[in-house]
Amino acid sequence: METVLTELGPEWDGHLIFGDLFDCDDAYRTSRPQGMKDWLIVYTLAGEGYFRTPSGERRCGEGQAALLRAGVPHEYGTVTGGHWTFLWIHYPGLPENGYLPDEEVWIEHLPGGALRERVERAFRRVLQDSRDRFGLWQQLCENSLREILLLLARRMSRRLDSRIEHTLQLLSHSMKQEIRMDALARQVGLSVSRLSHLFKQETGQTVVEYLNRMRVRQAAMLMERQGRHASEAALDVGYQNYNHFAEQFVKYIGVSPRAYRQALNGRDE
16 A cells, blocks of 8 residues: 555645554555645554654654654655554644654654553544544544643653553552562562562662552542541552551651541631
8 A cells, every 4th residue: 555645635724633543564655745734643553664754764663652743744654574553643733742852753662551551542532533523522532632642741751661660550550459579570570679679779669668658649639539537548548457557648648647637627617
């Protein structure tokens, strides 16, 4: 499949959001010598594609997102001898583009796990809403696009080892459960000692410290926003021993759960 485009049609003004899922062999190529009025964002599910712009060639492989800036002459397609399965979306510029590097085409690798799943879900929501075109479809598409762009921006500004990012995702998903270091290490492909050392190096905290801080923060929010009693909040976030919860609460919040609850009651009154 080879496509050479100079214009997308007389009605095209760069304000339409649309996309698709392509699964292409190495015959696939699209060329726009004059660039285009809108932006293109791509997420590769399998295989590898290339982007050629005046600044050179970049590759976009599995688990990578590519953002092609409006107005840039370009060619993109499947690498020779391979295939490329990818989600793509054309969209008008959004303010969130400003959080990302001002390059002709920018490539970002996403670590495996929850982040990839979240980005892929957002892509697929755009595809569905842009096809259905029910009420407020454009706004729904923009919200999903903003989520993608903000997730990429956060990934760019938080350069952690991909195995530690995966660990953080697992801790967040399993916050209420008992965490076993051997099982956690096995899931991210590290030994227990290597995970412990790398986690401390990357985050400045031990795994246990990070988990306790996250649980206590969530418990405090439940007490403040949902009116939960301290003992209820402790169970909600995974503490079976209230005394241990109270110790950690003082450590990370600075006051006991009871004092915190009393302060909330006084504020409400």
